[in-house]
Each structure stands twice: as structure tokens, then as C-alpha cells.
Amino acid sequence: MDEPAILEPRRATTADGSLLVQAGRECFIETFGHLYRPEDLAAFLASAHTAESWQQTLADPELATWVVLAADGAVAGYAVAGPCKLPVAGREPRAGELRQLYLRGGYQRRGLGTRLLETALTWLEAAGHEPLYIGVWSENFGAQRLYARHGFRRVGEYLFPVGEHRDLEFILKRQAIISST
Numbered sequence: 001m002d003e004p005a006i007l008e009p010r011r012a013t014t015a016d017g018s019l020l021v022q023a024g025r026e027c028f029i030e031t032f033g034h035l036y037r038p039e040d041l042a043a044f045l046a047s048a049h050t051a052e053s054w055q056q057t058l059a060d061p062e063l064a065t066w067v068v069l070a071a072d073g074a075v076a077g078y079a080v081a082g083p084c085k086l087p088v089a090g091r092e093p094r095a096g097e098l099r100q101l102y103l104r105g106g107y108q109r110r111g112l113g114t115r116l117l118e119t120a121l122t123w124l125e126a127a128g129h130e131p132l133y134i135g136v137w138s139e140n141f142g143a144q145r146l147y148a149r150h151g152f153r154r155v156g157e158y159l160f161p162v163g164e165h166r167d168l169e170f171i172l173k174r175q176a177i178i179s180s181t
């Protein structure tokens with residue numbers, strides 16, 4: 001069977017709110033839903049993926065969101081980047097963060113995550129963010145491999161709340177490459 005055609009990542013706007021609420025919820029449930037009690041999962045979704053939270057994200061000039069749509073209009077994936085808000089001791093004033101990166105199951109392992117990640121990192125650097133950080137679940141080995149290939153190294157960890165549950169997350173950092181010339 002032919003793989004469905006994929007469009008390039010495009011910047012999302014406030015008009016994409018309802019699309020992203022649904023995609024955000026579905027991606028999180030698909031990837032991590034099995035890890036939590038239903039009430040913890042519901043509490044997380046009710047704060048992190050609502051119409052209001054996505055409107056705030058999309059309207060915030062300091063944040064950028066990209067979506068990748070399949071030819072049929074379904075969301076294949078999305079990414080969000082902006083100033084770093086991870087709990088990093090001595091966080092640098094211009095630190096940036098890849099805050100979310102999700103591909104739906106049927107669209108993984110085709111280079112789309114790499115393309116979305118590189119789009120977000122390029123935007124962060126162009127916006128003057130340095131260094132760059134990513135928080136990743138300690139057992140999300142596939143994502144960790146992707147980030148390692150892009151120069152991110154583990155510098156810390158913290159507990160990420162999902163309802164009453166706490167996930168161990170690694171904090172990854174990429175220092176800007178200083179040219180000697």
C-alpha cells in the first residue's frame with residue numbers, strides 16, 4: 001500500500017486551535033496514555049490540551065508552533081518551541097526550549113520528526129535563543145536518540161507531573177557551536 005502523501009511543516013496560527021487540541025490529546029494518549037491512571041491522564045489533558053491552553057500558545061509571540069498535515073487534512077505531527085521554562089539551575093536568560101514534538105504513530109520513522117525538530121531548532125537559533133534545552137521522558141529512548149544526533153546531552157533531571165503521577169524526565173542541553181574563526 002502506498003504511504004499517504006505528506007506536506008511540509010507549516011507555522012500554525014490561532015485558526016489551528018481546534019486541530020491542535022485534538023492532535024495534542026491524541027498524540028499524548030497514543031504515546032504515554034498507558035503509563036497513567038485514568039484520573040491522572042484526564043487531569044493532565046484538562047490542563048495541557050484545552051482550547052484555552054492552545055489559544056494561549058498560538059497567540060503568544062514568543063512561541064512558535066508547526067503542524068504537518070497529511071493530504072487528507074489529518075495532523076501527522078506538530079512541534080512547539082519558545083523560551084526555556086524547564087527547571088534548570090542558573091538557566092541562561094536567552095535559553096530556548098523545544099517544548100513539544102509529536103508524530104502520530106502512522107507517520108513515524110519516515111524522517112518527519114527530524115524535519116520538524118530541525119525546523120524548530122533553526123527557528124530557536126534565529127530568534128536568538130542560546131543554549132537550547134529539551135525535556136524528555138527518561139525511558140523515551142527513540143526520542144533520546146533523535147536528540148543526541150542533534151547534539152543534545154543530558155545535564156539534569158526533574159519530575160514532570162501528570163495529575164498526581166510524577167515522571168522522571170531528563171533535561172537535555174545543546175550548547176551553541178562557537179566558531180574559532
Ligand SMILES: CC(C)(COP(=O)(O)OP(=O)(O)OC[C@H]1O[C@@H](n2cnc3c(N)ncnc32)[C@H](O)[C@@H]1OP(=O)(O)O)[C@@H](O)C(=O)NCCC(=O)NCCS
Pocket residue numbers: 031101102103104107108109110111112113114115135136137140142143145146
Ligand atoms: C520521537 C519522534 C518525534 C521521532 O519522530 P520520527 O518521525 O519517528 O523520527 P525520524 O523518522 O526522523 O527518526 C526516527 C528513526 O526512524 C529512522 N528513519 C527515518 N526515516 C526512515 C525511513 N524512511 N525508513 C526507516 N527508518 C527511518 C531514523 O533513522 C531514526 O532511527 P532511530 O530509531 O535509530 O533513531 C516520534 O517517534 C514521536 O513523535 N514519538 C511519539 C512522541 C514522542 O515521544 N515525542 C517526543 C517527546 S520528548
